[in-house]
Amino acid sequence: MNRTYELMFIVRPDMTDEDLDKLIAMLQSVVPAAGGTVKRVEKMGKRRLAYTVRRFHDGIYVLLVVEGGGPAIHELERRLRVTEPVIKFLTVRIDEEQKRLDKVKKLRDARKKVSAQPAAPAEPAPAPATETPATA
Amino acid sequence: MAEETKATAPAGERPAGEERRPSSDRPGGDRPRFGGGRGPGGPPREGGRKFFRRKKVCKFCVERIEDINYKDYRLLGQFVAESGKIVPRRLTGVCAPHQHRLSSAIKQARNIALLPFAGRAS
Numbered sequence: 019m020n021r022t023y024e025l026m027f028i029v030r031p032d033m034t035d036e037d038l039d040k041l042i043a044m045l046q047s048v049v050p051a052a053g054g055t056v057k058r059v060e061k062m063g064k065r066r067l068a069y070t071v072r073r074f075h076d077g078i079y080v081l082l083v084v085e086g087g088g089p090a091i092h093e094l095e096r097r098l099r100v101t102e103p104v105i106k107f108l109t110v111r112i113d114e115e116q117k118r119l120d121k122v123k124k125l126r127d128a129r130k131k132v133s134a135q136p137a138a139p140a141e142p143a144p145a146p147a148t149e150t151p152a153t154a
Numbered sequence: 155m156a157e158e159t160k161a162t163a164p165a166g167e168r169p170a171g172e173e174r175r176p177s178s179d180r181p182g183g184d185r186p187r188f189g190g191g192r193g194p195g196g197p198p199r200e201g202g203r204k205f206f207r208r209k210k211v212c213k214f215c216v217e218r219i220e221d222i223n224y225k226d227y228r229l230l231g232q233f234v235a236e237s238g239k240i241v242p243r244r245l246t247g248v249c250a251p252h253q254h255r256l257s258s259a260i261k262q263a264r265n266i267a268l269l270p271f272a273g274r275a276s
Contacts, residue, residue, distance in 0.1 A: 026225075026266050068270040077267065081225075108266040110224070122220050 022057070022116065023084050023091055027098055027107035028077035031064055037103070038078065045082065045097060052093045054086020071105045083112075210247025214256075222255040224262035227269055234260060238270045 029038060038061070046056050062079035071077065084090060091109060098107045213232075214222065224230070233241050233248070233256055240260055243253040263269040 028267065065268075067267040068264070069267060069273075071267055079266075106265075106267060108224075108262065110262060115221075119221055126218075 020085060020113075021087060021111060022113040023086075024110045024112050025082040025084060025091075025094060025098075025107060026110075027080055027082075028067070028071070028105050029080065029103045030072075030074055030105055031076040031078060033078060033103050038080070041101065041103065042080065042082075045094060048093055048097055049084055049086065049090050052086065052090035054084050054090030056082065057085055058083040074105055077105060212247055212249040212252055214252040215249055222252065222259045224259045224266070224268065226259075227263050230256070230260050230263055230269060234269060236274060238272045238274070 029041065033041075042059055042061075046059070049056050058081075060081040060083075062081055064076055064078050067075055067077050082094075084094065095107070095109060098104045213219070219229070222229075233246055235241050240257050243250070246253075248256060260269060264271050
């Protein structure tokens, strides 16, 4: 089951950097046990929340990209739920969307190549034409 | 007679110029306000165009933005009214497939507090 998920979560703004690192390390250690791999960890920094969450106006955003099946996500979400400093989280499956994007990109690249090929032979043609007035 | 039609021409054009201004910064909060600069452009004259309406095009098609992601709250914010509502596509000109992706992305962003459910982000 190779699926890619994106877990975004918000921790309370008064959390120290080392505590945050510890929390992330804990989450990372959970994933392999449940049959998944952590692809990417991104600390997106402190940001103002669009609305108050548990009486907090700010939060530190963290993004986790995980590859694996349902059990890994289930375990991660459970951990996030019971971890007190985490005030909100969201899991999004991204592999299908990524597949679609790759397809679109491939299609566009192919189209670009087709449009570039006729343009290439067309370019040398005007070059002699501009030369002739120079020699005359 | 000819003079009159000439005189009406600039009058008809002026609202068009006025209208272009808000639409150029369309990403702003101008759009949701109904008839902000658009309204009936001046008194309707018979014969000429009653008011000029700019052809709306899908931003995502024009700029080739295929990835409508919930993390890109700045982009999504352009399609959210002051009140926090998703702006209907008859006002923004977004095409149906993109509006579909857009609305789901906005809803995801709301869930993770990147965009407000209601009201301005304070």
